Amino acid sequence: MDEVRWPGEWLRGVLALCVLAVVAEGETYGYAVAQRLQAAGLGVIKGGTLYPVLTRLEEDGLLTSSWREGDAGPGRKYFAVTTEGRAELGRRAAQWTTFTERAAGLLSHEGVRP
Amino acid sequence: MTADLKDYRGELLLALRLRDVPGPRIAEALAEVESHVAETGEDPLEAFGPPRAYADQLADSLGLPPGGSLRRALLTGWTWREVAVGLGAFAGTSLLVDGSVGVATREPAVLGLPAVLVLLAGVALLVAVGTYLVRRTTRDADPVLDPRTGQDMAPLPLWSKVVLVGLPASLLLAAVAVRLLTA
Numbered sequence: 001m002d003e004v005r006w007p008g009e010w011l012r013g014v015l016a017l018c019v020l021a022v023v024a025e026g027e028t029y030g031y032a033v034a035q036r037l038q039a040a041g042l043g044v045i046k047g048g049t050l051y052p053v054l055t056r057l058e059e060d061g062l063l064t065s066s067w068r069e070g071d072a073g074p075g076r077k078y079f080a081v082t083t084e085g086r087a088e089l090g091r092r093a094a095q096w097t098t099f100t101e102r103a104a105g106l107l108s109h110e111g112v113r114p
Numbered sequence: 115m116t117a118d119l120k121d122y123r124g125e126l127l128l129a130l131r132l133r134d135v136p137g138p139r140i141a142e143a144l145a146e147v148e149s150h151v152a153e154t155g156e157d158p159l160e161a162f163g164p165p166r167a168y169a170d171q172l173a174d175s176l177g178l179p180p181g182g183s184l185r186r187a188l189l190t191g192w193t194w195r196e197v198a199v200g201l202g203a204f205a206g207t208s209l210l211v212d213g214s215v216g217v218a219t220r221e222p223a224v225l226g227l228p229a230v231l232v233l234l235a236g237v238a239l240l241v242a243v244g245t246y247l248v249r250r251t252t253r254d255a256d257p258v259l260d261p262r263t264g265q266d267m268a269p270l271p272l273w274s275k276v277v278l279v280g281l282p283a284s285l286l287l288a289a290v291a292v293r294l295l296t297a
Contacts, residue, residue, distance in 0.1 A: 030146065031153040047150045048162035051143070052175035059176060067145070067262045073152040075262045077145065 004043050011042070016053050017096060018042060020081065020089045023063055029076040030054065054079060062088055119151060122158040122165060127258065127268055129169030133181040137256035143172055145261055202243040209236030210282055214289035220296075233289070240282060 022028065022036045033054070034045045057063045062085030070076050081089070106112075123144050130140045151158050162168045173181065209224070209232050216222060216229025223232035258267040 030150055046161055046163070047147070047154075047156070048168050048171065051146050051150070051162075052171045055139075055142070055172060056175040065142075069262075070149075074145065074148045076149055076153070077142075077261075 004041065006043055011045075011049075014096065015042075015045070015049070016057060017089070017092050019050070019053050020057055020062060020085060021093065023057075023079045024081040024086055024089050027078050027080045029078050033079070057085070061085070119148065119158055122162075123147065123267075125165035126162075126169060129166045130172065132184060132187065133169055133173035133178055135169070135173050135176065135178065137258045138261070139172075139176065141258045141261055141267055144258070144267055199243055199247065202239055206236050206239030206243055207282070209233070210240060210285060212236070214285050218289040218292035218296075220293070233286070237282075237286070244278075 018037060018040075019033060022033050025036075028036070030047065030050060034047070034050055037043075037045050054063065054065075058065055058079070062082060063079045064082055065077050065079050067075050067077050126147065127140060127144060130143060135143075147158055147162060150156070151161060154161065163171075170181070212223045213229050213231075213233025213236050217233055221229065223229040259265065260267050
């Protein structure tokens with residue numbers, strides 16, 4: 001897929017949920033989350049956008065973090081999902097799916113498409 | 115650490131302090147920036163945006179109240195204790211200088227008081243102010259300790275301690291030396 005730039009407000013709405021989903025796939029660190037989001041087609045997420053989201057998720061008790069020594073360099077901060085985080089992800093993902101289906105239903109009418 | 119990263123870290127630290135972000139959170143943010151740019155090879159400014167804006171984003175994500183400007187904090191954020199400390203430091207320094215000059219020149223000091231007395235009063239006042247400041251900053255410390263190593267990420271540089279203690283001490287010694295040499 002070409003390098004897409006989604007409207008900022010769309011990303012703001014769903015980024016936390018997507019980050020939570022990526023961490024729920026398995027313990028991971030900041031840059032790997034950004035790469036995973038990009039590979040999924042959500043575009044490039046800068047550190048300045050990503051870390052406040054991770055911070056918020058941790059503050060809300062949905063993630064935990066721990067620093068680990070890297071092979072070289074200043075170490076990595078690994079994030080893991082909590083039980084609460086997994087439950088929240090399930091709820092919100094289901095809600096989001098319903099929401100986007102409804103929006104898609106509205107947008108797929110004849111006359112909306114070019 | 116590159117110069118860019120060091121500057122960025124310093125500015126981010128100040129901006130986060132101004133938003134009253136707790137010390138441990140500041141430390142996490144600084145370590146995250148360091149780790150991320152080491153991983154990606156990006157410029158910190160490119161990856162995280164201007165330090166002040168990034169600090170605002172982080173503080174907002176923590177649900178902290180919006181911050182005022184540095185200028186406003188400097189103009190209005192004074193408690194009477196801080197004013198008293200400032201006046202005490204000024205008075206102590208003035209007495210120390212006046213007393214030292216008096217001791218060196220064998221002249222009486224301010225108000226015709228004996229120079230040695232004025233000098234000692236200045237030293238006492240400065241020691242009192244200094245002790246209060248050290249106690250207060252130790253008690254209220256919200257240190258920024260590196261989550262990886264436990265080291266202080268914003269230590270008071272050695273030169274500042276040297277200047278704070280060394281400047282009054284050398285003035286005192288100079289006064290005594292001049293007095294002895296002109297005996």
